Amino acid sequence: MATMLRPSWARLAAAFPLSPSTWVLRELSPDRTSARVAAVPAADAIRARLDEVVAPDGWSCQLLPLGDRALVCNLSVEGVTRSGVYELPAGTVTGSALGSASAIADGALAAAAAQFGMRLDSGDTWVDHEPETGEVLLDVLEQVAVERSDEPAGSVTAAQEQDVQSRAAPSAAAPAEERPEARQVIDRLVERLKAEGLGAAAAKLVVEYGGYGRDVEESRELYGRLRALLMHKVTVPS
Numbered sequence: 001m002a003t004m005l006r007p008s009w010a011r012l013a014a015a016f017p018l019s020p021s022t023w024v025l026r027e028l029s030p031d032r033t034s035a036r037v038a039a040v041p042a043a044d045a046i047r048a049r050l051d052e053v054v055a056p057d058g059w060s061c062q063l064l065p066l067g068d069r070a071l072v073c074n075l076s077v078e079g080v081t082r083s084g085v086y087e088l089p090a091g092t093v094t095g096s097a098l099g100s101a102s103a104i105a106d107g108a109l110a111a112a113a114a115q116f117g118m119r120l121d122s123g124d125t126w127v128d129h130e131p132e133t134g135e136v137l138l139d140v141l142e143q144v145a146v147e148r149s150d151e152p153a154g155s156v157t158a159a160q161e162q163d164v165q166s167r168a169a170p171s172a173a174a175p176a177e178e179r180p181e182a183r184q185v186i187d188r189l190v191e192r193l194k195a196e197g198l199g200a201a202a203a204k205l206v207v208e209y210g211g212y213g214r215d216v217e218e219s220r221e222l223y224g225r226l227r228a229l230l231m232h233k234v235t236v237p238s
Contacts, residue, residue: 008053008054008078009077009116009117010117011052011053012049012050012053012054012077012116012117012118013116013117013118014049016041016045016049016118016119016120017045018039018120018122020042020044020045021039021040021041021042021045021120021122022039022040022041022042022043022103022106022107022110023037023038023039023040023098023136024037024038024040024086024098024103024106024107024110025037025088025089025092025098025099025103026038026089026124027089028089028090028091028092028129029126029129031131032091032129032131033128033129033131034126034127034128034129035089035098035126035127035128035129035136036124036125036126037098037124037125037126037127037136038122038123038124038125039120039122040106040107040110040111040114040119040120041110041113041118041119041120042106043105043106043109043110046109046110046113046118049118050077054077054078058077058078059075059076059077059078060075060076061073061074061075061076061109061112062074062076063105063108063109066085066087067087069087069088069092069094069104070085070086070087070088070104070108071085071086071104071105071107071108072084072085072108073085073086073105073108073109073111073112074112075109075112075113075115075116077116082112082115082116083112083115084108084109084110084111084112084113084114084115085108085111086104086107086108086110086111087104088103088104091131092134093131093132093133093134095134096133096134096135097134097135098134098136099134128220128223128224128227130227133188135185135188135189136185137185137219137220137223185223186222186223186226189202189223189226189227189230190202190203190206190226192230193226193229193230196230198229198230201229202226202229205222205225205226205229206222209221209222
């Protein structure tokens with residue numbers, strides 16, 4: 001006999017805001033240069049929703065290992081238990097942000113929460129993936145989209161100009177922890193280019209794109225050109 005939908009569960013399934021959210025890996029391309037990712041509600045947001053709707057003593061969850069790359073989450077809400085499984089795609093860099101133990105746990109909780117209607121209807125998307133580090137462009141795109149949401153098209157903020165100057169003069173750069181996490185993805189790529197003796201070429205690209213790009217598409221293009229430069233596939237004219 002099917003379990004009847006409880007009145008409180010309609011509140012569990014209420015729409016989640018797009019932020020805060022967590023990104024999970026769904027699939028890697030055969031050459032591992034692209035990744036299919038999906039946004040799911042952040043673990044803290046899921047727990048807060050459960051606390052609010054059924055109270056802290058009205059729910060519980062149990063995480064169980066399934067091999068060394070997957071977890072099963074048994075989520076119990078008001079006496080009803082439903083399970084979700086999250087497994088890292090083959091080839092994932094386990095030390096990366098989306099390949100860590102905490103990322104697997106967040107993915108498993110989100111999979112179980114989805115069984116109670118707690119999900120984001122954002123769909124999956126393919127993004128650039130760095131095979132060696134496991135980094136993806138998604139963090140940059142997400143941050144830029146938020147920051148650009150109410151900026152005039154084509155504008156460059158003072159913060160962007162400061163970041164460009166910081167990368168051009170390493171001694172004046174702000175500590176990494178003071179920068180938005182998403183921007184560190186491009187910053188780390190620039191640092192790798194410097195280590196390869198390509199710092200000047202990278203700086204020209206950064207200036208050309210006004211820091212991190214003036215919109216999402218420019219940010220994607222900048223990242224792609226920087227990565228191609230690192231792979232010695234293109235050069236920047238002097």
